[in-house]
Amino acid sequence: MDVRLVPCGGAIAGAPCPSTVLSWDGDALTASADGESVRVRPASLYHYFYDQVMEAPDSGSSTQLVTGLAALDADGLVMLDLPANWQPSQVRDFAMQAGLPLVDGEREPGPKVRSLLSGRAPGWRRLHGLGAPRPARWxxxxxxxxxxxxxxxxxxxxxxxxxxxxxxxxxxxxxxxxxxxxxxxxxxxxxMLLAVGPIRAGLRRRRARMGAIAGPPVGPNLSITAAGGLHIDQGREKLPDIAIGHADGGVASLLLYQHEGLSGLFVMDGRNQPLHHIPGPWSPDDLHRFTERNRLGLAVHRITRQEYLALLRACRHASP
Known part of the structure; x- marks a missing residue:
């Protein structure tokens, strides 16, 4: 049995429609896009929706809906993330024909959806289905x-x-x-725009060496606001700053983890509970300088699957 599903639009309104093709051959789920092909055996499918607050050109903000489909393993970790607008009735038909349980996340709170999507299974992949634009040679x-x-x-x-x-x-x-x-x-x-890129990169490296910021060059980055809060810079996305301190809900430390080939960062409070999860690569040296300068604790650990799942389930906010 060969069952197929294609998106009907982009992950956000007005975005190009991905070229992703999702198929089920009776044994596994295969996603193909732009010459790439990923094959997984999920325990369920998750049709997700969440709001993203973005900076507007007039210094205000706007909210955009992000949609997609995720393949989850038995523990609810994301094996494959497919951002796109998938037609709900077609998703239901596809899941029914494939014999896969379907979780409809349309009515779930945004923070819960984001936290779930930040939990990555070993071998996690995200396929956007949008080929990199190739400018004309001239x-x-x-x-x-x-x-x-x-x-x-x-x-x-x-x-x-x-x-x-x-x-x-x-x-x-x-x-x-x-x-x-x-x-x-x-x-x-x-x-002067010709020199802006190298100058900006040099200034960023200098700030990282001073401990003023931490994070990969392409983001996300951590910094401290003038009011003394922890700011998570996620490009144009606007995330609320987190107060620093040992009071309830305040940032006390950072946990840099490694788990089965995955890495990421948990922002922890004074009771050693996770406040925010940011998966992805982080430099231990940058984080050490950042936490030392701002009087925050830093722990670097290789964690077990059980510890990883416990942290994910206790964390209410995340950057997928």
Whole structure:
């Protein structure tokens, strides 16, 4: 019996529809997308929904719904995560034909869904089904050529005492960019953007060496706010800061764990209970400098499956 399922849209509204194809051959679940294929034998399927608060351009915030399908093992750990908009009736039919129990998470609280999705089984995979965009060959030379031309023009106008003319030209350029949606033209009107990436990376490394931040270069990152709270930087996603201290709900320490090829971080309170789970790679050296500077405890442990499950089930918040 060969049963198939495909998504009907992206994981968030307006996102491209993934090319993922999910199939069941009577023995295992196979997900294929962009030349990749993952085969698992799950105990159940989880159709999930949760809200994500994002920063808005006007310094406010907006909420977007994230949807997907996850294959779970017998302990409820995620073996395979497939972010996409899966049509509920088709998911139910697929699960019924495959003989797999289906958990509908549509009415479950967002924090519970996020915590469940952060629990990863050994060999965990996430397939987005969206191939990496490949820019046309001519685009990068044109970008750098435009940037160089813009830099020469800026130097000439400023040296000729025509700085006002440059600012006016840059303003017109930015207006054109917004109108015609050709974002790479921004390089021509802001030549310094060519150096922003390396400069930002250098400043980030310096802050990490000082213990001001901790986390992978691509995020998420930890930092301390001016008010003295722990801030989890997750790109454009806005997560509430966590107070530091031994009072109920306050951050007292961090637990960096390794478990069956998995790694991640638990933010712990004064009673050694988990407050927030962030799976993924973390540098022990960065965390040591960060916790030492901010007077937090740090534990680094290789934990058992039972300890991992206990921490997951006690943790109410997570970054999947």
């Amino acid at each position: 685009r990068m030379p044109l970008i750098y050529g435009a940037g160089l031309a813009g830099l020469v023009l800026m130097v000439y106008l400023v040296s000729a005492g025509l700085g006002t003319a440059w600012r006016g030209l840059a303003t017109v350029g930015m207006l054109l960019i917004d109108l015609i949606q050709v974002k790479w033209l921004m390089v021509a009107f802001s030549p």
